[in-house]
Amino acid sequence: MTETFYEVMRRQGITRRSFLKYCSLTAAALGLGPGFAPKIAEAMETKQRIPVLWLHGLECTCCSESFIRSAHPLAKDVILSMISLDYDDTIMAAAGHQAEAIIEEVVENYKGNYLLAVEGNPPLNEDGMYCIIGGKPFVDQLKYAAENAKAIISWGSCASWGCVQAARPNPTRATPVHKVPGLAQKPLIKVPGCPPIAEVMTAVITYMLTFDRLPELDRQGRPKMFYSQRIHDKCYRRPHFDAGQFVEAFDDEGARKGYCLYKVGCKGPTTYNACSTVRWNGGLSFPIQAGHPCIGCSEDGFWDKGGFYERLTDIKGFGIEANADQIGGTAAAVVGAAAAAHAAASAVKRARQKGGENQ
Amino acid sequence: MSILQTPNGFNLDTSGKRVVVDPVTRIEGHMRCEVNVDEDNYIRNAVSTGTMWRGLEVILKGRDPRDAWAFTQRICGVCTGTHALTSVRAVEDALGIEIPENANSIRNIMQLSLQIHDHLVHFYHLHALDWVNPINALKADPKATSELQQAVAPKHAKSSPGYFRDIQNRLKKFVESGQLGPFKNGYWTNPAYLLPPEADLMAVTHYLEALDFQKEIMITRTIFGGKDTHPNWMVGGVPCAINIDGEMAAGAPINMERLNLVSSIINRTLEFIENVYIPDIIAIGKFYKGWLYGGGLASQSVLAYGDIPDRANDYSPENLMMPVGAIINGNLKEVHEVDLRDPEQIQEFVPHSWYSYPDEAKGLHPWDGITEPRYELGPNLVGSKTNILQIDEQAKYSWIKAPRWRGHAMEVGPLARYIIGYAQGHEEFTDQIERTLSALDVPLNALFSTLGRTAARALEAQWAAHKQRYFMDKLIATIKNGDSSTANVAQFDPKTWPTEVKGVGFTEAPRGALAHWIKIKDTKIENYQCVVPTTWNGSPRDNEGNIGAFEASLMNTKVERAEEPVEILRTIHSFDPCLACSTHVMGPDGKELAEVKVR
Numbered sequence: 001m002t003e004t005f006y007e008v009m010r011r012q013g014i015t016r017r018s019f020l021k022y023c024s025l026t027a028a029a030l031g032l033g034p035g036f037a038p039k040i041a042e043a044m045e046t047k048q049r050i051p052v053l054w055l056h057g058l059e060c061t062c063c064s065e066s067f068i069r070s071a072h073p074l075a076k077d078v079i080l081s082m083i084s085l086d087y088d089d090t091i092m093a094a095a096g097h098q099a100e101a102i103i104e105e106v107v108e109n110y111k112g113n114y115l116l117a118v119e120g121n122p123p124l125n126e127d128g129m130y131c132i133i134g135g136k137p138f139v140d141q142l143k144y145a146a147e148n149a150k151a152i153i154s155w156g157s158c159a160s161w162g163c164v165q166a167a168r169p170n171p172t173r174a175t176p177v178h179k180v181p182g183l184a185q186k187p188l189i190k191v192p193g194c195p196p197i198a199e200v201m202t203a204v205i206t207y208m209l210t211f212d213r214l215p216e217l218d219r220q221g222r223p224k225m226f227y228s229q230r231i232h233d234k235c236y237r238r239p240h241f242d243a244g245q246f247v248e249a250f251d252d253e254g255a256r257k258g259y260c261l262y263k264v265g266c267k268g269p270t271t272y273n274a275c276s277t278v279r280w281n282g283g284l285s286f287p288i289q290a291g292h293p294c295i296g297c298s299e300d301g302f303w304d305k306g307g308f309y310e311r312l313t314d315i316k317g318f319g320i321e322a323n324a325d326q327i328g329g330t331a332a333a334v335v336g337a338a339a340a341a342h343a344a345a346s347a348v349k350r351a352r353q354k355g356g357e358n359q
Numbered sequence: 360m361s362i363l364q365t366p367n368g369f370n371l372d373t374s375g376k377r378v379v380v381d382p383v384t385r386i387e388g389h390m391r392c393e394v395n396v397d398e399d400n401y402i403r404n405a406v407s408t409g410t411m412w413r414g415l416e417v418i419l420k421g422r423d424p425r426d427a428w429a430f431t432q433r434i435c436g437v438c439t440g441t442h443a444l445t446s447v448r449a450v451e452d453a454l455g456i457e458i459p460e461n462a463n464s465i466r467n468i469m470q471l472s473l474q475i476h477d478h479l480v481h482f483y484h485l486h487a488l489d490w491v492n493p494i495n496a497l498k499a500d501p502k503a504t505s506e507l508q509q510a511v512a513p514k515h516a517k518s519s520p521g522y523f524r525d526i527q528n529r530l531k532k533f534v535e536s537g538q539l540g541p542f543k544n545g546y547w548t549n550p551a552y553l554l555p556p557e558a559d560l561m562a563v564t565h566y567l568e569a570l571d572f573q574k575e576i577m578i579t580r581t582i583f584g585g586k587d588t589h590p591n592w593m594v595g596g597v598p599c600a601i602n603i604d605g606e607m608a609a610g611a612p613i614n615m616e617r618l619n620l621v622s623s624i625i626n627r628t629l630e631f632i633e634n635v636y637i638p639d640i641i642a643i644g645k646f647y648k649g650w651l652y653g654g655g656l657a658s659q660s661v662l663a664y665g666d667i668p669d670r671a672n673d674y675s676p677e678n679l680m681m682p683v684g685a686i687i688n689g690n691l692k693e694v695h696e697v698d699l700r701d702p703e704q705i706q707e708f709v710p711h712s713w714y715s716y717p718d719e720a721k722g723l724h725p726w727d728g729i730t731e732p733r734y735e736l737g738p739n740l741v742g743s744k745t746n747i748l749q750i751d752e753q754a755k756y757s758w759i760k761a762p763r764w765r766g767h768a769m770e771v772g773p774l775a776r777y778i779i780g781y782a783q784g785h786e787e788f789t790d791q792i793e794r795t796l797s798a799l800d801v802p803l804n805a806l807f808s809t810l811g812r813t814a815a816r817a818l819e820a821q822w823a824a825h826k827q828r829y830f831m832d833k834l835i836a837t838i839k840n841g842d843s844s845t846a847n848v849a850q851f852d853p854k855t856w857p858t859e860v861k862g863v864g865f866t867e868a869p870r871g872a873l874a875h876w877i878k879i880k881d882t883k884i885e886n887y888q889c890v891v892p893t894t895w896n897g898s899p900r901d902n903e904g905n906i907g908a909f910e911a912s913l914m915n916t917k918v919e920r921a922e923e924p925v926e927i928l929r930t931i932h933s934f935d936p937c938l939a940c941s942t943h944v945m946g947p948d949g950k951e952l953a954e955v956k957v958r
Contacts, residue, residue, distance in 0.1 A: 062436020093545030102672030135747035171414035256612030
């Protein structure tokens, strides 16, 4: 990430003369006078922002919408001062072949030095033509852009897991990025959530720029800093869970007192995300605080894991004001069994240990 | 080549040069546009293609109707929430569930905040670069921009020459870096850009101000819905219980502190719309009022379902604050009633869509809709199945179906709503329209244009900002009267439901009329159908050859440079297309789908 644009171009065998010509053409293409060319050349010789190609497959654009809601840093500052968002079809000025030309330019000129951010996923049925970009299957664009990328960011649950279009029966065979056949093997960071929290998205980017390395990932490829704890672990309503105080129906006495939403379907105990710690819109709230059970939107296949208002499991003898450790422990054990990919035993142990510290 | 006249009055001539724009950027989702341009650079044929399909309704089949809002909300993350609201209304309609007055007020505040947010972000971040040249802003004298700003919006605090100089310097540094990011490969030398540098600098500055401010607007939805994008909703009311002064109010979803926060956001939002968005539209409009292309269907056929019920549970036109009705053949004197349950009114056609019907000469009402994908390209295609160079619009050519109202292709959206409100003589809308026409010094006809569409969206954001205040006051008044209820859970348990029911829910999404049709059998979804705004606006040709609203709007527009599609983008963007919405549509006949051939 430290190479300058000029160095990259020279390494590609481009002469200084061609480089200066490129700078004049850039100035001319913008309708600016020749005086701008040396300034552009100077900037390119001294520093650069890392180019980012932000591709969109089958998706709903909720990740981009979330991203622009980032309070710290502001989306404006990320785009103007931190990265060079060279391709993002949701906000870019260019369209058609002028837009597509940018991908080619970045892939060729910045080999191994650009980030590929993916929102959504490619459908594989019908030769990929359930999602067409420039007359061709999106999956082709994705594979081409991945070829020379430094790393890939899978934004949101679509890119990370498949999300809603991949819910049963997945009619288009929508496929998460890391499972796309023939995709170049690159470091891949999953930032799941439907959408991910804005400040988590911008933090993942700023972490990479600040420390010049990828964040530490868990076994499923998610940054540990935001996805190593369940929402339940740090939920402000956790004491009510431990005390056996539950919302029995929406808008009942318990709902008005902020009791635990477990019995009306909360998936907080099985969901790894930062909602109860970082919270949303600059730390303002999160679903449970606003009275709705967590629907588990950052988990793989959350659409197919039972209804959003169905209790995770019916635990017999879940009496009011029962022993807090017993309730917490029982629930965590059931949860652990469900989250197969995780080291269930240690998660439960950690949850128990942390339970004491956090209350 | 001969000229083909469409039943809705457009002459299509494919003899000129074919221009392809794919992808059309700065929209939600994926879309392609092809036009034929004659030797004088006028567009004489237009073809719009939806280029994505996800099949959400087949995914919904067999699921819990109470969960449908969350699935359908993921149809679109830009108009986030409007599908969810439509969905809970459809389920409530089917089951006869009435919601509390507070739930209605809170839902309306959330829906209005979406209108405002969506319109603002659309104008500044998806649409402005069709009118505003950020590179030209570098040539501005910040003092001139300051004078312009103070003239158009005297109350806006950020107006000093120093402020604009700082922004200009930041922009200059950005451009000089040679890394232009989102502005890269734009059409910055195209003569279609008409603003003087000082206006460009003002608009670019507001692009940045609006980017900062838009996240504040959605705070109301984070308070009521827990997060945004994609806040939470529920059948029977809203999930955010109210506790003003009881025990543990501080940990309740809605308490005094939360209400104060929402209230302050509502005030600041209104301020921003009135001091930035509206003045910018007038200022920019003055330079473009000679460019009145893009009317298309607006002057003939427009449709709205209405929204924002004043009192809870009454969806009659008299109780809806947004206009309801259909205008056809340009006759503003007659506004027709619209009935979503009438099988003769709304029908969808597929002869030019990548779906098959048993009899494609006929349309189907959403209750009886079938959707079986059939991706096939016509004999005149240039290219191949996976490399489309030029599409054949004589055959199937889009993932969007063609909905029609009594056989008419219709335009929906803010302009359609405002035309209907105007035709009905609804003062709130006629006042706004007349004030704008007089500020721009243009006749009523000017409304039927790309510029009119863009202006109507701004007026609606202003209208919505006022209505947010109305419902906030109403919410407080109801609580003051001792009613804090937010949900009716009497029928929340599926065991209480009849065996077989059906319902319709509708809203006015930011982009236009939206409805969901649901059939529930044995407590599960048997059939789910959505007809969404961009299905109306972006529709391909129908069985009779009528072209859709996007296509109609491009007809006979002059382009300055055929290879730089500024004018095409400007007009298509004026509809605020949402392709993920329009192309998800999926019928009840899900079984075939599950067996779609895997290559």
